[in-house]
Amino acid sequence: MIAYLSLLLRLAIWFLLTADFSLANITIGFCVALLLPPRFAPPPVLKEWLRTLWEIIVAIPIAYWEALEMIFRPHTREEIALEQVKPNRTPGLIFLDIFSITFTPKTIVLKYHQDGWYEVHRVRRTKRR
Template structure:
């Protein structure tokens, strides 16, 4: 089951990059998704994938809310923090985590550290003293 989710993730990325749903592009996308190297181990659990997909659904309205907050109230303060990668993450789940963080307007992942950390840039409203 996890192999199918990785294949679907690769196809979605391909279609987002090409923005073309022609028959030829679908054949090319499926071919590339199958030819890309992958692990044959089932490293990720189905519940981790379902939880990540649920977080994607929650992130969409959150992104709109944050965009309106930035428009209506200026965010003048920024900082860079390190966030711990959740345990037992496959490369596909790590990609989804980075996508979720970067999808919202107030945050962006600057770097993924191989030892299990995301370097995240955030903008915030300045706290009144």
């Protein structure tokens, strides 16, 4: 089951890069996804994949809300923070974590440290006194 999720993730990345859904591109993308070497990492649990996909779905309305909030109430304070990666994350799940953090307008991942940290840039409102 996890191999299918990995294949689907590779195909999704292919379609995001090419933005072409012709039959030839689908065939090429499928071949590329199959030919890419597998990652030698512990297999992720299906529960973790579903939890991460749910976080991405929840991030969509949050992204709209944050965009409207930034339009009507200016955010002038910036900070860079380190966030720890959840334990036992495979490269595919780390990619989805970075995607869900970067998807919202107020945050972006600047760097992924191999020792298990994300460097996250945040924009916040200035507190009124």
